[in-house]
Amino acid sequence: MTVIGRTHRPVLDRERCQRCSVCVRECPAEFLPELRSDEETARGYVYNNTDLTTRRVLPPCAGECPLGQQVRDYVQCLGSGRVKDAVLLIREDNPLPGICAYVCHHPCERACVRGSWDDPVSIRELKRYAVHYEMDHRDEMVKFLKECKPSPRGKKVVIVGAGPAGLACGYTLVMEGYAVALMDSLSEPGGLLVGGIPRFRLPRSVIDHDIGIIRSLGVEFIGSLHVGRDVSLRQVSGNGADAVVLATGAWEDLRLGVAGEGTRGYFTCLDFLGAINSGQVRRLLGTVAVVGGGNAALDTARSALRLGPEKVIVVYRRSREEMPAAPEEIEAAEQEGVIIRYLLGPKRVVVEGGKVAGLELVKMKLGEHDETGRRRPVPIEGSNHIERADVVIAALGQRPRLSFLDPKSISERNTISCDASGMVRGYEGVFAAGDAVCGPSTVVEAMASGKAAAQQVMGYLQGI
Numbered sequence: 001m002t003v004i005g006r007t008h009r010p011v012l013d014r015e016r017c018q019r020c021s022v023c024v025r026e027c028p029a030e031f032l033p034e035l036r037s038d039e040e041t042a043r044g045y046v047y048n049n050t051d052l053t054t055r056r057v058l059p060p061c062a063g064e065c066p067l068g069q070q071v072r073d074y075v076q077c078l079g080s081g082r083v084k085d086a087v088l089l090i091r092e093d094n095p096l097p098g099i100c101a102y103v104c105h106h107p108c109e110r111a112c113v114r115g116s117w118d119d120p121v122s123i124r125e126l127k128r129y130a131v132h133y134e135m136d137h138r139d140e141m142v143k144f145l146k147e148c149k150p151s152p153r154g155k156k157v158v159i160v161g162a163g164p165a166g167l168a169c170g171y172t173l174v175m176e177g178y179a180v181a182l183m184d185s186l187s188e189p190g191g192l193l194v195g196g197i198p199r200f201r202l203p204r205s206v207i208d209h210d211i212g213i214i215r216s217l218g219v220e221f222i223g224s225l226h227v228g229r230d231v232s233l234r235q236v237s238g239n240g241a242d243a244v245v246l247a248t249g250a251w252e253d254l255r256l257g258v259a260g261e262g263t264r265g266y267f268t269c270l271d272f273l274g275a276i277n278s279g280q281v282r283r284l285l286g287t288v289a290v291v292g293g294g295n296a297a298l299d300t301a302r303s304a305l306r307l308g309p310e311k312v313i314v315v316y317r318r319s320r321e322e323m324p325a326a327p328e329e330i331e332a333a334e335q336e337g338v339i340i341r342y343l344l345g346p347k348r349v350v351v352e353g354g355k356v357a358g359l360e361l362v363k364m365k366l367g368e369h370d371e372t373g374r375r376r377p378v379p380i381e382g383s384n385h386i387e388r389a390d391v392v393i394a395a396l397g398q399r400p401r402l403s404f405l406d407p408k409s410i411s412e413r414n415t416i417s418c419d420a421s422g423m424v425r426g427y428e429g430v431f432a433a434g435d436a437v438c439g440p441s442t443v444v445e446a447m448a449s450g451k452a453a454a455q456q457v458m459g460y461l462q463g464i
Contacts (some may be wrong), residue, residue: 046085067095067451074089095171097130102202156242158244159180161249162184163249163434165453168449181241183236184225187223189221189223195274198276245435246431248436250400255394270398273300282307286389288309293314315345317343341419345362347362347384349392359389361386371382372448409426418432
Protein backbone atom coordinates (compact mmCIF):
# COMPACT_ATOMS: atom_id res chain seq x y z
CA MET A 1 0.00 0.00 0.00
CA THR A 2 1.17 3.53 -0.79
CA VAL A 3 -0.11 6.97 0.14
CA ILE A 4 -0.68 10.08 -1.95
CA GLY A 5 -0.15 13.70 -0.97
CA ARG A 6 -0.55 15.57 2.26
CA THR A 7 -3.76 13.77 3.18
CA HIS A 8 -1.92 10.43 3.15
CA ARG A 9 -4.82 8.89 1.30
CA PRO A 10 -4.13 5.15 1.08
CA VAL A 11 -3.98 3.47 -2.29
CA LEU A 12 -5.02 -0.12 -1.72
CA ASP A 13 -4.90 -3.09 -4.07
CA ARG A 14 -8.05 -4.81 -2.82
CA GLU A 15 -7.30 -7.98 -4.75
CA ARG A 16 -4.07 -8.48 -2.79
CA CYS A 17 -5.14 -7.14 0.61
CA GLN A 18 -5.11 -9.91 3.24
CA ARG A 19 -6.68 -7.75 5.97
CA CYS A 20 -3.59 -8.15 8.13
CA SER A 21 -4.04 -4.58 9.49
CA VAL A 22 -0.29 -3.94 9.30
CA CYS A 23 -1.11 -0.62 7.65
CA VAL A 24 -2.63 0.52 10.94
CA ARG A 25 -0.51 -1.37 13.44
CA GLU A 26 2.77 -0.30 11.81
CA CYS A 27 1.74 3.25 10.96
CA PRO A 28 4.66 5.64 11.63
CA ALA A 29 2.35 7.67 13.83
CA GLU A 30 2.42 4.77 16.28
CA PHE A 31 6.04 5.61 17.00
CA LEU A 32 6.26 9.33 16.09
CA PRO A 33 3.64 11.11 18.19
CA GLU A 34 4.10 14.40 16.34
CA LEU A 35 2.52 12.79 13.28
CA ARG A 36 -0.70 12.34 15.23
CA SER A 37 -1.44 16.00 15.86
CA ASP A 38 -2.17 17.39 12.39
CA GLU A 39 -5.90 16.97 11.91
CA GLU A 40 -5.63 18.27 8.34
CA THR A 41 -4.30 14.85 7.37
CA ALA A 42 -6.39 11.70 7.34
CA ARG A 43 -3.91 10.09 9.71
CA GLY A 44 -4.09 12.95 12.21
CA TYR A 45 -7.87 12.98 12.02
CA VAL A 46 -8.09 9.26 12.78
CA TYR A 47 -5.80 9.58 15.79
CA ASN A 48 -7.74 12.49 17.25
CA ASN A 49 -11.33 11.51 16.49
CA THR A 50 -11.60 7.72 16.59
CA ASP A 51 -10.48 4.77 18.67
CA LEU A 52 -9.31 2.85 15.62
CA THR A 53 -5.73 2.40 16.82
CA THR A 54 -6.77 0.87 20.15
CA ARG A 55 -9.17 -1.71 18.79
CA ARG A 56 -8.24 -5.36 18.99
CA VAL A 57 -10.23 -6.38 15.91
CA LEU A 58 -10.03 -4.48 12.64
CA PRO A 59 -11.88 -3.26 10.73
CA PRO A 60 -14.08 -1.93 13.58
CA CYS A 61 -17.33 -2.82 11.81
CA ALA A 62 -16.36 -6.49 11.75
CA GLY A 63 -15.07 -6.32 15.32
CA GLU A 64 -18.41 -5.04 16.60
CA CYS A 65 -20.56 -7.56 14.71
CA PRO A 66 -21.62 -10.43 17.04
CA LEU A 67 -21.48 -12.72 14.01
CA GLY A 68 -18.06 -11.48 12.88
CA GLN A 69 -19.31 -10.70 9.38
CA GLN A 70 -16.89 -9.55 6.70
CA VAL A 71 -18.59 -6.19 6.48
CA ARG A 72 -15.94 -4.32 4.53
CA ASP A 73 -15.62 -7.12 2.00
CA TYR A 74 -19.30 -7.48 1.14
CA VAL A 75 -19.81 -3.72 1.05
CA GLN A 76 -16.95 -3.49 -1.45
CA CYS A 77 -18.58 -6.23 -3.54
CA LEU A 78 -21.83 -4.29 -3.59
CA GLY A 79 -19.97 -1.12 -4.48
CA SER A 80 -18.48 -2.81 -7.53
CA GLY A 81 -21.78 -4.37 -8.60
CA ARG A 82 -20.91 -7.95 -7.57
CA VAL A 83 -24.12 -8.58 -5.66
CA LYS A 84 -23.98 -12.37 -5.80
CA ASP A 85 -20.46 -12.35 -4.35
CA ALA A 86 -21.73 -10.06 -1.58
CA VAL A 87 -24.55 -12.46 -0.76
CA LEU A 88 -22.16 -15.41 -0.58
CA LEU A 89 -19.84 -13.48 1.74
CA ILE A 90 -22.77 -12.58 3.99
CA ARG A 91 -23.91 -16.21 4.02
CA GLU A 92 -20.51 -17.38 5.24
CA ASP A 93 -21.24 -15.87 8.65
CA ASN A 94 -24.92 -15.03 8.78
CA PRO A 95 -27.61 -17.75 8.85
CA LEU A 96 -30.50 -15.24 8.76
CA PRO A 97 -29.35 -12.34 6.57
CA GLY A 98 -32.82 -11.16 5.64
CA ILE A 99 -33.97 -10.92 9.23
CA CYS A 100 -30.77 -9.09 10.19
CA ALA A 101 -31.27 -6.70 7.29
CA TYR A 102 -34.48 -5.50 8.94
CA VAL A 103 -34.12 -5.81 12.73
CA CYS A 104 -30.41 -6.03 13.57
CA HIS A 105 -29.40 -3.22 15.95
CA HIS A 106 -26.38 -2.71 13.59
CA PRO A 107 -23.50 -2.09 16.03
CA CYS A 108 -21.27 -2.19 12.93
CA GLU A 109 -22.59 1.21 11.91
CA ARG A 110 -21.85 2.75 15.30
CA ALA A 111 -18.25 1.53 14.94
CA CYS A 112 -17.87 2.70 11.34
CA VAL A 113 -14.91 5.10 11.14
CA ARG A 114 -16.65 7.00 8.36
CA GLY A 115 -19.21 8.14 10.91
CA SER A 116 -16.58 10.14 12.79
CA TRP A 117 -16.61 12.86 10.09
CA ASP A 118 -20.03 12.57 8.44
CA ASP A 119 -22.36 9.55 8.43
CA PRO A 120 -21.49 5.88 8.81
CA VAL A 121 -21.91 3.55 5.87
CA SER A 122 -25.53 2.30 5.80
CA ILE A 123 -24.44 -1.29 6.29
CA ARG A 124 -27.82 -2.72 7.27
CA GLU A 125 -29.52 -1.11 4.29
CA LEU A 126 -26.85 -2.48 1.96
CA LYS A 127 -27.40 -5.94 3.40
CA ARG A 128 -31.11 -5.51 2.72
CA TYR A 129 -30.32 -4.78 -0.92
CA ALA A 130 -28.21 -7.95 -1.12
CA VAL A 131 -30.92 -10.01 0.54
CA HIS A 132 -33.56 -8.94 -1.94
CA TYR A 133 -31.20 -10.06 -4.70
CA GLU A 134 -31.01 -13.43 -2.93
CA MET A 135 -34.80 -13.56 -2.70
CA ASP A 136 -35.02 -12.99 -6.47
CA HIS A 137 -32.44 -15.75 -7.10
CA ARG A 138 -33.51 -18.17 -4.38
CA ASP A 139 -33.18 -21.44 -6.30
CA GLU A 140 -29.68 -20.55 -7.48
CA MET A 141 -28.57 -19.71 -3.94
CA VAL A 142 -30.06 -22.88 -2.43
CA LYS A 143 -28.33 -24.97 -5.09
CA PHE A 144 -25.00 -23.33 -4.27
CA LEU A 145 -25.45 -23.82 -0.52
CA LYS A 146 -26.34 -27.49 -0.98
CA GLU A 147 -23.18 -27.97 -3.00
CA CYS A 148 -21.19 -26.52 -0.09
CA LYS A 149 -22.47 -29.15 2.35
CA PRO A 150 -20.16 -32.08 3.15
CA SER A 151 -21.28 -35.70 3.14
CA PRO A 152 -23.70 -36.67 5.95
CA ARG A 153 -21.89 -37.38 9.22
CA GLY A 154 -24.45 -39.85 10.53
CA LYS A 155 -25.17 -37.76 13.64
CA LYS A 156 -28.46 -36.11 14.59
CA VAL A 157 -29.01 -32.99 16.69
CA VAL A 158 -32.39 -31.94 18.06
CA ILE A 159 -32.82 -28.24 18.78
CA VAL A 160 -35.61 -27.21 21.13
CA GLY A 161 -36.73 -23.75 20.13
CA ALA A 162 -36.97 -22.38 16.58
CA GLY A 163 -36.24 -18.73 17.28
CA PRO A 164 -33.12 -16.84 16.13
CA ALA A 165 -30.70 -18.88 18.28
CA GLY A 166 -32.19 -22.23 17.30
CA LEU A 167 -32.38 -21.34 13.61
CA ALA A 168 -28.77 -20.12 13.57
CA CYS A 169 -27.64 -23.25 15.37
CA GLY A 170 -29.56 -25.47 12.96
CA TYR A 171 -28.19 -23.72 9.88
CA THR A 172 -24.61 -24.00 11.15
CA LEU A 173 -24.97 -27.70 11.93
CA VAL A 174 -26.76 -28.68 8.72
CA MET A 175 -24.09 -26.88 6.68
CA GLU A 176 -21.52 -29.11 8.41
CA GLY A 177 -23.30 -32.34 7.46
CA TYR A 178 -25.35 -33.04 10.60
CA ALA A 179 -28.99 -34.09 10.54
CA VAL A 180 -31.02 -31.45 12.38
CA ALA A 181 -34.55 -31.36 13.76
CA LEU A 182 -36.00 -28.11 15.11
CA MET A 183 -38.75 -28.51 17.70
CA ASP A 184 -40.98 -25.68 18.89
CA SER A 185 -44.14 -25.09 20.91
CA LEU A 186 -45.44 -22.79 18.16
CA SER A 187 -47.01 -24.23 15.04
CA GLU A 188 -44.42 -22.55 12.80
CA PRO A 189 -40.71 -21.77 13.14
CA GLY A 190 -39.48 -18.30 14.01
CA GLY A 191 -40.05 -17.88 17.73
CA LEU A 192 -40.25 -14.22 18.68
CA LEU A 193 -39.58 -13.30 15.06
CA VAL A 194 -43.16 -14.32 14.30
CA GLY A 195 -44.65 -14.12 17.78
CA GLY A 196 -43.25 -10.82 18.96
CA ILE A 197 -41.79 -8.55 16.28
CA PRO A 198 -44.45 -6.53 14.42
CA ARG A 199 -44.87 -7.08 10.71
CA PHE A 200 -44.24 -3.42 9.93
CA ARG A 201 -40.70 -3.89 11.25
CA LEU A 202 -40.07 -7.36 9.89
CA PRO A 203 -42.11 -8.46 6.84
CA ARG A 204 -43.27 -12.07 6.96
CA SER A 205 -41.98 -12.59 3.42
CA VAL A 206 -38.45 -12.00 4.71
CA ILE A 207 -38.89 -14.44 7.61
CA ASP A 208 -40.36 -17.02 5.25
CA HIS A 209 -37.39 -16.59 2.91
CA ASP A 210 -34.69 -17.08 5.54
CA ILE A 211 -36.45 -19.99 7.23
CA GLY A 212 -37.39 -21.48 3.89
CA ILE A 213 -33.73 -21.70 2.89
CA ILE A 214 -32.86 -23.42 6.18
CA ARG A 215 -35.61 -25.97 5.61
CA SER A 216 -34.53 -26.45 1.99
CA LEU A 217 -31.08 -27.42 3.27
CA GLY A 218 -32.62 -30.34 5.13
CA VAL A 219 -33.53 -29.04 8.58
CA GLU A 220 -36.69 -30.77 9.81
CA PHE A 221 -39.29 -28.76 11.76
CA ILE A 222 -41.59 -30.26 14.40
CA GLY A 223 -44.20 -27.77 15.59
CA SER A 224 -46.79 -27.54 18.38
CA LEU A 225 -44.71 -29.68 20.73
CA HIS A 226 -44.02 -28.19 24.14
CA VAL A 227 -41.09 -29.65 26.06
CA GLY A 228 -42.12 -30.14 29.67
CA ARG A 229 -45.80 -30.47 28.80
CA ASP A 230 -46.12 -32.71 25.73
CA VAL A 231 -42.75 -34.41 26.00
CA SER A 232 -39.97 -34.49 28.59
CA LEU A 233 -36.40 -33.42 27.95
CA ARG A 234 -35.27 -36.96 28.71
CA GLN A 235 -37.57 -38.24 25.96
CA VAL A 236 -36.17 -35.71 23.51
CA SER A 237 -32.61 -36.76 24.34
CA GLY A 238 -33.39 -40.44 24.13
CA ASN A 239 -35.27 -40.43 20.82
CA GLY A 240 -32.37 -40.95 18.42
CA ALA A 241 -30.63 -37.64 19.21
CA ASP A 242 -26.85 -37.64 19.53
CA ALA A 243 -27.03 -34.17 21.07
CA VAL A 244 -29.70 -31.67 22.08
CA VAL A 245 -29.60 -27.87 22.09
CA LEU A 246 -32.01 -25.87 24.24
CA ALA A 247 -32.82 -22.56 22.56
CA THR A 248 -36.15 -21.93 24.25
CA GLY A 249 -35.78 -18.15 24.49
CA ALA A 250 -37.34 -15.84 27.07
CA TRP A 251 -41.10 -16.04 26.80
CA GLU A 252 -42.34 -15.06 30.25
CA ASP A 253 -43.31 -11.39 30.54
CA LEU A 254 -42.23 -9.55 33.67
CA ARG A 255 -45.15 -8.17 35.62
CA LEU A 256 -45.75 -4.71 37.02
CA GLY A 257 -46.26 -6.09 40.50
CA VAL A 258 -49.07 -3.67 41.31
CA ALA A 259 -52.76 -4.00 42.13
CA GLY A 260 -55.13 -4.35 39.20
CA GLU A 261 -53.03 -6.61 36.97
CA GLY A 262 -55.10 -9.17 35.09
CA THR A 263 -58.14 -6.91 34.82
CA ARG A 264 -60.02 -6.80 31.50
CA GLY A 265 -58.10 -4.39 29.28
CA TYR A 266 -54.72 -5.28 30.79
CA PHE A 267 -52.14 -7.11 28.65
CA THR A 268 -48.55 -8.17 28.88
CA CYS A 269 -46.26 -7.32 25.98
CA LEU A 270 -45.85 -10.72 24.35
CA ASP A 271 -49.50 -11.65 24.81
CA PHE A 272 -50.51 -8.40 23.12
CA LEU A 273 -48.06 -8.66 20.22
CA GLY A 274 -48.91 -12.34 19.77
CA ALA A 275 -52.62 -11.49 19.64
CA ILE A 276 -51.98 -8.87 16.96
CA ASN A 277 -49.76 -11.16 14.87
CA SER A 278 -52.37 -13.92 15.04
CA GLY A 279 -55.22 -11.53 14.17
CA GLN A 280 -57.01 -11.85 17.52
CA VAL A 281 -56.82 -8.09 18.22
CA ARG A 282 -57.79 -5.85 15.31
CA ARG A 283 -59.14 -2.65 16.90
CA LEU A 284 -58.43 -0.52 19.98
CA LEU A 285 -60.44 2.41 21.30
CA GLY A 286 -59.67 5.26 23.66
CA THR A 287 -56.25 5.64 25.28
CA VAL A 288 -53.58 2.96 25.44
CA ALA A 289 -50.86 3.18 28.11
CA VAL A 290 -47.68 1.14 27.68
CA VAL A 291 -45.32 0.76 30.65
CA GLY A 292 -41.64 0.21 29.75
CA GLY A 293 -38.68 1.71 27.94
CA GLY A 294 -37.13 -0.95 25.71
CA ASN A 295 -37.55 -1.73 22.03
CA ALA A 296 -40.35 -4.17 22.90
CA ALA A 297 -42.28 -1.36 24.62
CA LEU A 298 -41.97 0.82 21.52
CA ASP A 299 -42.92 -2.09 19.26
CA THR A 300 -45.99 -2.53 21.44
CA ALA A 301 -46.87 1.16 21.33
CA ARG A 302 -46.41 1.47 17.57
CA SER A 303 -48.44 -1.71 17.02
CA ALA A 304 -51.22 -0.38 19.25
CA LEU A 305 -51.22 2.94 17.38
CA ARG A 306 -51.98 1.11 14.14
CA LEU A 307 -55.20 -0.27 15.63
CA GLY A 308 -56.89 3.14 15.79
CA PRO A 309 -56.97 4.36 19.42
CA GLU A 310 -57.25 8.07 20.20
CA LYS A 311 -53.73 8.12 21.62
CA VAL A 312 -50.92 5.88 22.82
CA ILE A 313 -48.76 6.84 25.79
CA VAL A 314 -45.50 5.19 26.83
CA VAL A 315 -44.63 5.59 30.51
CA TYR A 316 -40.98 5.18 31.49
CA ARG A 317 -39.53 5.58 34.98
CA ARG A 318 -36.17 7.05 33.95
CA SER A 319 -35.14 9.82 31.56
CA ARG A 320 -34.67 9.56 27.81
CA GLU A 321 -30.89 9.26 28.26
CA GLU A 322 -31.34 6.04 30.30
CA MET A 323 -33.98 4.58 28.00
CA PRO A 324 -32.70 1.21 26.67
CA ALA A 325 -34.60 1.45 23.39
CA ALA A 326 -32.56 2.31 20.30
CA PRO A 327 -32.61 6.07 19.53
CA GLU A 328 -33.93 5.39 16.03
CA GLU A 329 -36.85 3.42 17.50
CA ILE A 330 -37.67 6.26 19.91
CA GLU A 331 -37.61 8.76 17.05
CA ALA A 332 -39.77 6.55 14.83
CA ALA A 333 -42.34 6.11 17.60
CA GLU A 334 -42.53 9.85 18.26
CA GLN A 335 -42.81 10.65 14.56
CA GLU A 336 -45.75 8.29 14.29
CA GLY A 337 -47.52 10.00 17.18
CA VAL A 338 -46.64 7.92 20.24
CA ILE A 339 -46.43 10.11 23.36
CA ILE A 340 -43.51 9.23 25.65
CA ARG A 341 -43.61 10.44 29.24
CA TYR A 342 -40.47 10.10 31.30
CA LEU A 343 -39.75 9.82 35.03
CA LEU A 344 -43.07 8.20 35.86
CA GLY A 345 -43.64 4.85 37.58
CA PRO A 346 -46.87 2.82 38.01
CA LYS A 347 -48.40 2.41 41.47
CA ARG A 348 -51.56 0.53 40.49
CA VAL A 349 -53.89 -0.21 37.60
CA VAL A 350 -57.07 1.79 38.12
CA VAL A 351 -60.13 -0.47 37.80
CA GLU A 352 -63.71 0.71 37.31
CA GLY A 353 -66.64 -1.55 36.54
CA GLY A 354 -64.39 -4.61 36.28
CA LYS A 355 -62.17 -3.18 33.56
CA VAL A 356 -59.11 -0.98 33.16
CA ALA A 357 -59.75 2.74 33.62
CA GLY A 358 -56.23 4.08 33.96
CA LEU A 359 -52.94 4.04 35.84
CA GLU A 360 -51.99 5.61 39.10
CA LEU A 361 -48.52 7.05 38.49
CA VAL A 362 -45.87 8.57 40.70
CA LYS A 363 -43.22 11.04 39.58
CA MET A 364 -39.60 9.92 39.79
CA LYS A 365 -36.25 11.58 40.24
CA LEU A 366 -32.92 9.98 39.41
CA GLY A 367 -30.70 8.91 42.29
CA GLU A 368 -27.44 6.99 42.53
CA HIS A 369 -26.25 4.62 39.82
CA ASP A 370 -27.39 1.00 40.14
CA GLU A 371 -25.75 -2.28 39.02
CA THR A 372 -26.72 -1.60 35.38
CA GLY A 373 -24.77 1.66 35.36
CA ARG A 374 -27.94 3.76 35.09
CA ARG A 375 -29.22 6.14 37.75
CA ARG A 376 -31.82 4.57 40.00
CA PRO A 377 -35.36 6.05 39.83
CA VAL A 378 -36.59 7.30 43.21
CA PRO A 379 -40.31 8.06 43.82
CA ILE A 380 -41.18 11.65 44.74
CA GLU A 381 -43.45 11.57 47.75
CA GLY A 382 -46.90 13.08 47.25
CA SER A 383 -46.65 13.23 43.45
CA ASN A 384 -49.21 10.51 42.70
CA HIS A 385 -51.77 11.20 39.99
CA ILE A 386 -54.14 9.28 37.72
CA GLU A 387 -53.58 8.86 33.97
CA ARG A 388 -56.84 7.78 32.35
CA ALA A 389 -56.49 4.82 29.98
CA ASP A 390 -58.72 2.16 28.46
CA VAL A 391 -55.92 -0.35 27.85
CA VAL A 392 -52.75 -0.92 29.88
CA ILE A 393 -49.88 -3.00 28.50
CA ALA A 394 -46.88 -4.03 30.62
CA ALA A 395 -43.69 -4.17 28.53
CA LEU A 396 -40.98 -4.40 31.17
CA GLY A 397 -39.02 -7.28 29.65
CA GLN A 398 -39.04 -11.07 29.65
CA ARG A 399 -37.36 -14.01 31.28
CA PRO A 400 -36.98 -17.69 30.33
CA ARG A 401 -39.46 -20.40 31.30
CA LEU A 402 -37.38 -23.28 32.62
CA SER A 403 -39.75 -25.43 34.65
CA PHE A 404 -38.80 -28.47 32.52
CA LEU A 405 -35.24 -28.40 33.92
CA ASP A 406 -33.83 -29.66 37.19
CA PRO A 407 -33.51 -26.62 39.53
CA LYS A 408 -29.78 -27.36 39.83
CA SER A 409 -29.46 -26.47 36.13
CA ILE A 410 -30.96 -23.01 36.60
CA SER A 411 -28.81 -20.04 37.57
CA GLU A 412 -29.62 -17.35 40.11
CA ARG A 413 -30.62 -15.13 37.18
CA ASN A 414 -33.24 -17.71 36.13
CA THR A 415 -31.25 -18.70 33.06
CA ILE A 416 -29.83 -22.07 32.02
CA SER A 417 -26.55 -22.84 33.75
CA CYS A 418 -23.88 -24.38 31.52
CA ASP A 419 -20.38 -25.66 32.19
CA ALA A 420 -17.22 -24.54 30.38
CA SER A 421 -17.98 -26.84 27.43
CA GLY A 422 -21.42 -25.30 26.96
CA MET A 423 -23.22 -28.36 28.29
CA VAL A 424 -26.23 -27.87 30.57
CA ARG A 425 -25.26 -28.83 34.10
CA GLY A 426 -26.59 -32.27 34.95
CA TYR A 427 -27.53 -33.20 31.38
CA GLU A 428 -25.05 -35.16 29.28
CA GLY A 429 -25.08 -34.19 25.62
CA VAL A 430 -27.48 -31.29 26.17
CA PHE A 431 -26.33 -27.78 25.27
CA ALA A 432 -28.05 -24.39 25.39
CA ALA A 433 -28.08 -21.14 23.45
CA GLY A 434 -29.71 -17.75 23.15
CA ASP A 435 -31.86 -15.85 25.61
CA ALA A 436 -32.44 -18.95 27.73
CA VAL A 437 -28.74 -18.75 28.65
CA CYS A 438 -27.94 -15.03 28.44
CA GLY A 439 -31.28 -13.47 29.26
CA PRO A 440 -33.14 -11.20 26.81
CA SER A 441 -30.81 -9.99 24.06
CA THR A 442 -30.96 -8.77 20.49
CA VAL A 443 -31.74 -10.96 17.49
CA VAL A 444 -28.16 -10.94 16.22
CA GLU A 445 -26.74 -11.69 19.69
CA ALA A 446 -29.07 -14.67 19.98
CA MET A 447 -27.92 -15.85 16.56
CA ALA A 448 -24.27 -15.57 17.61
CA SER A 449 -25.04 -17.65 20.69
CA GLY A 450 -26.72 -20.27 18.49
CA LYS A 451 -23.67 -20.45 16.22
CA ALA A 452 -21.39 -20.80 19.23
CA ALA A 453 -23.54 -23.63 20.61
CA ALA A 454 -23.29 -25.40 17.24
CA GLN A 455 -19.50 -25.30 17.50
CA GLN A 456 -19.68 -26.76 21.02
CA VAL A 457 -21.98 -29.53 19.82
CA MET A 458 -19.64 -30.38 16.93
CA GLY A 459 -16.68 -30.53 19.31
CA TYR A 460 -18.64 -32.88 21.57
CA LEU A 461 -19.76 -35.17 18.73
CA GLN A 462 -16.28 -35.26 17.24
CA GLY A 463 -14.73 -36.05 20.62
CA ILE A 464 -12.66 -32.88 20.70
